[in-house]
Amino acid sequence: MTTKKIIKKPIKEETAFGKLLAEGGYLKIPKVGDVVKGKIISASRREVRIDIEGVTAGVIRGRELFAESSVYKNLHPGDEVEGTVIDLENENGEMELSFRFAGQQRAWEDLQKLFTGGEVISVTVLEANKGGLIVNVNHITGFLPVSQLSPDHYPRVSGGDKNKILEKLKTYVGEAFTVRVIDANERESKLIVSEKAVWEERQKDILSRYKVGNMVEGEVTALADFGAFVKFDSLEGLVHISEIAWQRIDHPKDLLKVGDHVKAEVIGIEGSKIFLSMKKLIQDPWKNVEEKYKIGSTVKGKVLKINPFGFFVELDPEIHGLAHVSELSEKPVTDIHTIANIGDELDFKVVSIEPKEHRLGLSLKTTSEPENTPTEPVGE
Secondary structure, three states, rough: OOOOOOOOOOOOOOHHHHHHHHOOOOOOOOOOOEEEEEEEEEEEEEEEEEEEEEEEEEEEEHHHOOOHHHOOOOOOOOOEEEEEEOOOOHHHHHEEEEHHHHHHHHHHHHHHHHHHHHOOEEEEEEEOOOEEEEEEOOOEEEEEEOOOOOOOOOOOOHHHHHHHHHHHHHOOOOOOOEEEEEEOOOOOOEEEEEHHHHHHHHHHHHHOOOOOOEEEEEEEEEEEEEEEEEEEEOOEEEHHHHHOOOOOOOOOOOOOOOOOOEEEEEEEEOEEEEEEEEEHHHOOOHHHHHHOOOOEEEEEEEEEEEOOOOOEEEOOOOEEEEEEEEHHOOOOOOOOHHOOOOOOOOEEEEEEOOOOOOOEEOOHHHOOOOOOOOOOOOOO
């Protein structure tokens, strides 16, 4: 029969805090993740030691010092600080703490107050991506979406080219923007800020002066595929391409250029968005179109654009018509470009007029047929 040799493990030296942990005591013992308060015993660039209510010592080391925050810079003995417990007892019997977690927790608490209070703050742009700007708010990374930029910073890029938008956004890196927190969720690490919200608030008093139907005068500040932006009285409105002129245009640059002084009518206000119309200040030429053009008459027109379904034709600067592909020849058309080219002037017959819909139908095939009746006058 063999005898087992019993090996005794070395007994860990019991600390005062370890004793309290074992006995429970009358004190509320903190848990990992709790925030505790204490007074600085000593502080250096590598380590900060604090006295926690005279019960135990806490230590903050390395990356847990969170030196980025001004709260944890220039600490002196006797200063009261807060730290997050990351280990109840380290190898030296001290409580291991973190300023980093406590600092971030405090930062999120402050951000929540900014969110509920609607306070305006300044943030620094760190990076840019195609969706917006990465910003720093109290040492927490936040996001400023493109849609939340003010009109002064919104990247108006023709065609919405994402690469060009990114190029514009990158020019803002390092700049300070005035924003408002519109979403702060610590659990999801989600922080969204808005520059537009601040701009809208500041524009309320000015915007309240305007109503639908008012006439404004301003300067064209930008042109996009979908319309022109006009600045007036420190506000900015959009003239959609369909509201620039009564005739059809392919792009606002066909009639406008940046810097032009224009007049427009307010046709809609949605929050901070103002919608304008230039054509409403001009008499609708289609009201009298039936006095100028008659069904069955032959008119001269210039081919402006060629599409698979027909020709867009200019009869005069204000009235444009459509010659549908079915009206271009008596025979089936296999290649519409064999009939005419852009810029060609041809004789068309007016086959339909719809003033309310701003439509006028033209035909080429009927012009080649012998006419038994005299052509009606086109008018002045």
